[in-house]
Every structure is written in structure tokens, then in C-alpha cells.
Amino acid sequence: MPLPYVLLSAAVSLDGYLDDTGPDRLLLSGPADFERVDEVRASVDAILVGAGTLRADNPRLLVNSPERRAARVAAGLPEYPLKVTVSASGELDPGARFWHTGGAKAVYTTDEGAARLRRTGLTPATHPAVDVVPLGPELDWRLLLAHLHDVLGVRRLMVEGGGTIHTQLLQRQLADEVQLVLAPLFVGDPAAPRLFGPGSYQGGRLRLVETRAVGDVVLLRYEPTAPGAGGRTVPADRHWLRTACELALRCPPSATAFSVGAVVVAADGTELARGHSREAGDPVVHAEEAALAKIDPADPRLGGATVYSSLEPCARRASRPRPCARLILDAGVRRVVTAWREPDTFVEAADGAGLLAGAGAEVVVLPEYEAAAREPNRHLDPGLR
Numbered sequence: 465m466p467l468p469y470v471l472l473s474a475a476v477s478l479d480g481y482l483d484d485t486g487p488d489r490l491l492l493s494g495p496a497d498f499e500r501v502d503e504v505r506a507s508v509d510a511i512l513v514g515a516g517t518l519r520a521d522n523p524r525l526l527v528n529s530p531e532r533r534a535a536r537v538a539a540g541l542p543e544y545p546l547k548v549t550v551s552a553s554g555e556l557d558p559g560a561r562f563w564h565t566g567g568a569k570a571v572y573t574t575d576e577g578a579a580r581l582r583r584t585g586l587t588p589a590t591h592p593a594v595d596v597v598p599l600g601p602e603l604d605w606r607l608l609l610a611h612l613h614d615v616l617g618v619r620r621l622m623v624e625g626g627g628t629i630h631t632q633l634l635q636r637q638l639a640d641e642v643q644l645v646l647a648p649l650f651v652g653d654p655a656a657p658r659l660f661g662p663g664s665y666q667g668g669r670l671r672l673v674e675t676r677a678v679g680d681v682v683l684l685r686y687e688p689t690a691p692g693a694g695g696r697t698v699p700a701d702r703h704w705l706r707t708a709c710e711l712a713l714r715c716p717p718s719a720t721a722f723s724v725g726a727v728v729v730a731a732d733g734t735e736l737a738r739g740h741s742r743e744a745g746d747p748v749v750h751a752e753e754a755a756l757a758k759i760d761p762a763d764p765r766l767g768g769a770t771v772y773s774s775l776e777p778c779a780r781r782a783s784r785p786r787p788c789a790r791l792i793l794d795a796g797v798r799r800v801v802t803a804w805r806e807p808d809t810f811v812e813a814a815d816g817a818g819l820l821a822g823a824g825a826e827v828v829v830l831p832e833y834e835a836a837a838r839e840p841n842r843h844l845d846p847g848l849r
């Protein structure tokens with residue numbers, strides 16, 4: 465199920481608050497950062513905020529720069545990104561600025577919420593640019609994101625809070641990226657809203673992808689790292705599979721073997737090892753084999769780990785007694801994500817995925833990375849070109 469790229473954006477005080485408890489919105493960003501936010505808004509297909517933020521801030525959520533809006537139009541995009549809000553209750557003011565500025569809007573709600581919105585005067589006649597989308601008795605984030613992607617054509621989504629929404633998207637592993645701005649001021653009021661609430665997050669550390677001073681604030685960009693579970697894929701799975709495909713480019717070329725990259729990642733997002741074909745002067749070593757050899761077989765994290773391999777792990781091989789699918793199973797790993805099913809180039813009908821699945825492991829194939837996995841192997845077989 466393809467989902468939009470989800471970018472969470474927020475500014476917090478040095479003591480970790482999103483706002484104070486006063487009636488007006490607390491400006492944590494400075495002028496330069498609001499400019500940056502405007503630039504990010506101009507780069508996305510849709511901007512989403514929760515109903516709490518609509519009620520507290522009465523935001524417009526526009527692209528403010530006329531030049532950026534003109535560039536969008538010149539690129540064939542709507543002048544303004546779609547504005548999206550989420551409300552279970554449907555308790556939204558039909559007079560709010562959100563509805564009456566910018567371009568198209570959508571509100572995701574429950575059946576009850578949709579009925580309430582109609583009762584309170586938010587109807588197609590009064591709000592023609594607003595798409596009210598009821599998602600049943602309660603709201604499911606995956607369904608909401610799939611609807612945004614498939615029906616409303618959203619490929620890049622900026623989420624501008626508040627804390628309840630950010631917390632849910634991060635805890636459900638639906639965020640591709642967190643853009644966090646740290647502002648040099650204090651709120652000091654425990655009744656003020658915080659960015660991330662209690663609950664279950666990924667166990668390990670997120671990946672820092674950028675830090676940037678923007679006036680007197682600092683922008684921190686992080687990506688989640690923890691793999692999905694079973695057949696459910698998350699943004700971190702795509703990152704790790706991309707990494708495996710990049711590792712494949714490092715393989716010494718061979719006319720008689722594939723170039724493959726592999727990474728082993730624990731459930732909390734910690735990288736346990738990586739490897740590539742023929743690494744360290746071993747002319748026959750496979751990527752998964754090289755990576756697994758670097759991990760203590762007694763490492764308790766192996767049972768919950770995922771192996772990412774640019775090519776499906778091998779099922780049969782002449783150069784070693786155990787094929788990689790067997791090595792993976794023997795290591796206790798029960799989840800494999802791969803980009804490319806093995807073609808018949810060297811082994812007829814090799815079915816490493818079948819071997820793994822037959823032994824109870826989950827095998828996920830992400831064909832959107834197949835071209836990257838094939839790239840270092842183009843010389844091998846006319847069928848691969």
C-alpha cells in the first residue's frame with residue numbers, strides 16, 4: 465500500500481514545549497525559520513494539522529511567498545498545497561481561517577464527526593472547496609494516508625502538529641522524517657503542551673541527517689531507524705534496503721557472481737552489521753554471509769532482527785556448504801526485506817524466498833528498489849540489461 469512521504473515539522477522551546485498556555489500562538493521560530501517553513505510548505509503536496517491546532521491557533525497554513533506560489537503554478541502544481549485536518553469529533557468552527565484561505569481542503573473524520581460537521585454548517589454548499597472524508601467509526605492512520613495518496617494524489621505530506629498528531633504518527637512508525645526546531649526560550653509551565661507524549665516509540669536512536677542554524681534556532685532533521693514487523697513495511701525499511709543497494713555498488717566486479725549488499729538491523733533500529741559480495745578479498749563471500757559473520761551468533765538481538773539484501777538470499781550454492789537463506793535461518797533471523805527476486809542467471813529457479821518462508825520467516829519484496837539492485841549487475845546477462 466503506497467503512502468505519502470510524511471515529514472513531521474515542529475518547533476519547541478529549550479524546555480521542550482510546543483506552546484505556552486496563553487491565548488495566542490507562541491512564536492518559537494524566528495523570521496528566518498518561518499521563511500524556511502514557508503519553503504518547505506511550498507515543496508509539498510499537502511499540509512496536515514490536527515483539530516487541536518485548528519482550535520488553538522486558527523491557522524491559515526498558506527505558502528506566503530508570491531514567488532514560491534508562482535513557481536508552483538509554473539511547475540503545473542496548484543498554487544497552494546492541499547490543507548488537511550483530522551478530527552474525530554467534528555467539532556470544528558466553520559468560520560475558521562483554515563477553510564476560507566488558500567486552495568483545496570480535506571477533513572478526515574469519523575461517521576459521527578461528519579454528521580456533526582454537517583449539523584454545524586460545514587456543507588458542500590457553504591464550503592465547496594472542502595472534501596469531508598469519513599473513515600468509519602474511528603480513524604485509522606494508514607487508511608487516511610492511503611486515501612491521501614491514492615485518491616487525492618498526495619506524494620509528500622508536511623505535518624505541522626500538534627503534539628497529539630505527531631505522537632501518533634511517530635509511534636505508529638508512519639513518519640519518514642522529523643524536522644525539529646529548537647528555539648532559545650523557555651516556557652516553564654507544566655500545563656503547556658509538549659511535542660511528544662507518553663507511549664511506545666522505537667527503542668533505539670533515530671538517525672541524524674542534518675543540523676542547521678536558522679537565525680537563532682537550530683533545525684534538527686532525524687529519520688526513524690526501526691524496521692517494520694512481519695509483512696508491514698515502514699519508512700525505515702526503505703532506508704535500510706536503499707543502503708543495501710548502495711553497498712552492492714562497492715562489490716569488486718565479477719563475471720560469474722552477483723554484486724549484492726546486505727545490512728542486518730535489530731528491532732530497535734540498531735545496525736548490527738553490513739556486508740557486500742566479495743568483500744575483504746574473499747572471492748566467493750556473499751553479502752548476507754559477510755554481514756552475519758560479523759555478529760556474535762549468541763547475540764540475542766538476532767531473533768528480532770531484519771536482514772536487508774539487495775538480491776533475494778541464495779537458496780543453493782556451490783562455493784560454500786550453506787546458502788544464505790539457510791545462514792539467515794540458522795542465525796535465528798525471521799524477517800528479510802529484499803529488492804529483487806533472483807533471476808536464473810547462475811542457478812535455475814533459485815527460491816531463497818520460498819526456503820525462508822517455508823521455515824517461518826517473513827520475506828518482503830520491495831520492487832521499487834529492483835532497478836537499484838540490478839544496477840551493479842548489468843554486465844552479467846543480456847536479460848538483466
Ligand SMILES: NC(=O)C1=CN([C@@H]2O[C@H](COP(=O)(O)OP(=O)(O)OC[C@H]3O[C@@H](n4cnc5c(N)ncnc54)[C@H](OP(=O)(O)O)[C@@H]3O)[C@@H](O)[C@H]2O)C=CC1
Binds near residue numbers: 492513553630657
Ligand atoms: N510549536 C509548533 O511547532 C506547533 C505547536 N502547536 C501547538 O500544539 C497545540 C495543539 O496540539 P494538540 O492539542 O495535541 O492538538 P493536535 O493538533 O495534535 O490535534 C489533536 C486532535 O486531532 C484529532 N485527532 C488526533 N488523533 C486522532 C485520531 N487518531 N482519530 C481522530 N481524530 C484524531 C482530535 O480532534 P477532535 O478532538 O476534534 O476529535 C484531537 O483532539 C497548540 O497549543 C498549538 O499551538 C501546534 C502545531 C505546531
Ligand SMILES: Nc1c(N[C@@H]2O[C@H](COP(=O)(O)O)[C@@H](O)[C@H]2O)[nH]c(=O)[nH]c1=O
Binds near residue numbers: 473474493501525624
Ligand atoms: N508556532 C510555530 C509553528 N506553529 C505552526 O504554524 C501554524 C500556523 O501557521 P500560519 O497559518 O502560517 O500562521 C500553526 O497552526 C502550527 O501548525 N510552527 C513553526 O514552525 N514554528 C512555530 O514557532
